[in-house]
Amino acid sequence: MNQEASLAALKERIAAVNDVLNATSLLTWDSRTMMPAGGAETRGNQIATLTRVARDLLLAPETEKALEAAERAVESLPENEAERRLVSQTRHAVEHHRRVPASLIQERASLRTVAQAAWIEGRSKSDFSIFSPHLKKTVELARAYADCIGWTEHPYDAMVSIYEPGETAASLKGLFATLRAGLLPILAAARSRPAPRSDFLFRDFSEEGQRAFGLTVAEKLGYDFKRGRLDTTVHPFEVSFTRNDVRITTRYTRNYLPASIFGTAHETGHALYEQGVDPAYTRTTLATDLVGLYAVGGTSFGAHESQSRLWENHVVRSPMFWQLHFPELQKQFPTELGDVSAEEFYRAVTRVEPGFIRVEADELTYDFHIMLRVDIECALMDGSLAVADLPSAWNAAIKRDLDLDVPNDSRGVLQDVHWSTGYIGSFPTYTVGNVMAAQMMETLRQDRALDAAIEAGDYTGLAEALRTKIWCHGRRFNRDELLVRETGRGLDPAPYLAYLSAKYAA
């Protein structure tokens, strides 16, 4: 086989893996938007089988043979860096999966089913003891998983590497220390000011009206509806089945308007990333997370979150956005918002109000929710915290950082689904996203023309800059490579703290 044929053979194998993973994503999207209740029983089997099929295709002797031939081929193609990346990333994923025995995957999958049921029951009864034995087992299996993958300094490093390659327990500790020190005074200053008026956010807003405005927000940000659609769900998410079909979801809370607006903006940010991946990478390793077995074009969970946060917070949660677009919202809800000004609306949706629930948190307190979870995950993984002591550790952290007393475990340690599904190590990516978004924006705004356009509420230049600097690269470069290319350095919390200080301490 010549070099091109060798590469083509590997790409054909990976294209099939990508197809299977996209089908898996569709099974998930459907289960969260369209599926009738009865379908749940067999849908779980279907998702599990397809994930296994994808892994088996990746570990098949035919893939190894094609991969070895491709490795030889790219040796003599030093100029084609994208192809070299594609091959080395495939090798990395194959080795990753080889290290994890199928029996452990099966054990984690079986546990997930019972753990989720126990979490749902425990949360509804606010009784941690119902969930804790399953969490204990989840941590044990996560530890076994980490040992399979391998780690040097901390077992948590192996878990984080799945979601945010490059971060470790130690790097996160350093990042969090800086963030905590920087955030606390901004938060204190914000809390010392009187709360703005926000009563009007809680009026009765029709679902149709919210949806209509959400659609215009997505369109304003540049979302391509010919390659996407907006649906309703319980826990909003974005999902793609190649760049040609990238869907967003939201939910409409009748008595709280911001949830759907900023939620839709958030998911649109995710979607822009996927819609902007280089078409040449479609169905290749450069648009497939072969380690996480997830058909995604973004390079890491944190990089993905950076784009959702950027559009949600830096663009839509900005004074200019509402100066320009509040009249449209008012037109949609003339009775409900007739007595409100654009300025009042902006102040209301940027009010700071520490609370117990992560997904309801404002920009200033959000990262405290994350840091507390990551601290706990690290301590669970290295054994320095017992599962039994988790509620008290949780409540103490909320008291220390936000000065709040957690009333019960439903509004505390039991609030998130993540641990019940076996996810350990994904929480850091939310804060990484916040930090990366601000770092990119700081650099982009050094372009005076672009900065002026953003200030004037014209985001086409911003989208184009993000497309060429981040989105189009898919998974070719990792997160820090992207940051170094564009900002000259790896992840740096300073721009984030500067952004928050300017927005909330003023």
Place this chain on the structure above:
Amino acid sequence: MNQEASLAALKERIAAVNDVLNATSLLTWDSRTMMPAGGAETRGNQIATLTRVARDLLLAPETEKALEAAERAVESLPENEAERRLVSQTRHAVEHHRRVPASLIQERASLRTVAQAAWIEGRSKSDFSIFSPHLKKTVELARAYADCIGWTEHPYDAMVSIYEPGETAASLKGLFATLRAGLLPILAAARSRPAPRSDFLFRDFSEEGQRAFGLTVAEKLGYDFKRGRLDTTVHPFEVSFTRNDVRITTRYTRNYLPASIFGTAHETGHALYEQGVDPAYTRTTLATDLVGLYAVGGTSFGAHESQSRLWENHVVRSPMFWQLHFPELQKQFPTELGDVSAEEFYRAVTRVEPGFIRVEADELTYDFHIMLRVDIECALMDGSLAVADLPSAWNAAIKRDLDLDVPNDSRGVLQDVHWSTGYIGSFPTYTVGNVMAAQMMETLRQDRALDAAIEAGDYTGLAEALRTKIWCHGRRFNRDELLVRETGRGLDPAPYLAYLSAKYAA
């Protein structure tokens, strides 16, 4: 391994095949109901890959090993007939697929893409010559496919066996001769009567009103919405992802009310079959078409069609149904149907009016459209008809049977999508369905209590009888076995002709 473990190992393999095929069906459902236009480009790849994966799983050495062990196991389980069926059907499917080389499957798949595009262009321009070279190639590949599968009397037999096992070119010839002889005088009698009033069917009926009434029709027939949903599409269909999730689709023609009502009833009939399959057969060979690689619980395309036709024509297209339910329809459309009686409505939706288009045909002329297609398919497969002569053969048959002059090929030989997708041999199943529906109904109505209930518009007993006699068996028995069990004989056109005569010659 003991016997139970041997069977369990085979079932696990087949469950995975079923999962993959259900995922394939979801990819298709989504592409026809939800998918944004841009998604089409990569969706085709996803469907092709999953179909290949299902075939590969079926032909894998692990399946063969499990199958051989299961074959030994059932030898000593003579009492468990369902398990023996499951094993022998799996063997039959494996041997079927072994006979067809992957290269031929690939060739047919590639042809389908270009042939469909050519058909769309040819139909829009009403120019058969655009499509005919691709149809020629399609017939050649179908012939090669038939030769792989094997046949004795006629190459068409091999193709029909995929959709309607048991039927052959010869058996269909006999069936059609009887039908033609029986139908022509009924048709002549119907045409000799003055046409009833039907102007009101063509008024402007809102989509929301049609949908609301369609939902009540589906519910009246016993469709379980907890395991299903109704969506809008261009070419309506029913599809299931196990019995737990069986979806129907329809389309709303604003200026022709019957399309959505009877279309919804038709798809509901299909759905009732799938929803009624024995839960114990879920994810087994007894609820999977392993030959056609399609996750379906009904035993043949014709048996499936019998259930849709039964509910559409014998139940919903009956005088009692409208006597009972026309007031509800009138309530939905008080302006549009205010001047119409239940009797007038029934007469309008059972009027006989020969036309060019199969999917618009009434009960008396529908089978002529089918017989003409099957005659042509047989002649193409055995070479007695050249593709070039197809339009004239088509038009001559329409003239002979319906006394109509086909104005152009769009309304003639180019009207159906089937041949452009490579389907040859599926048309007979529509007429088989009509015949089987009437045969089942004739026998069921010999139960006086059930007959009285049906006459009074109460269909719960009918549904329960069909569930226990047909639906629950899934694919365990073939179509003729089901008919023999319930009616004492194989497919028999006499009850169908008697039903049509009573309904249309009176």
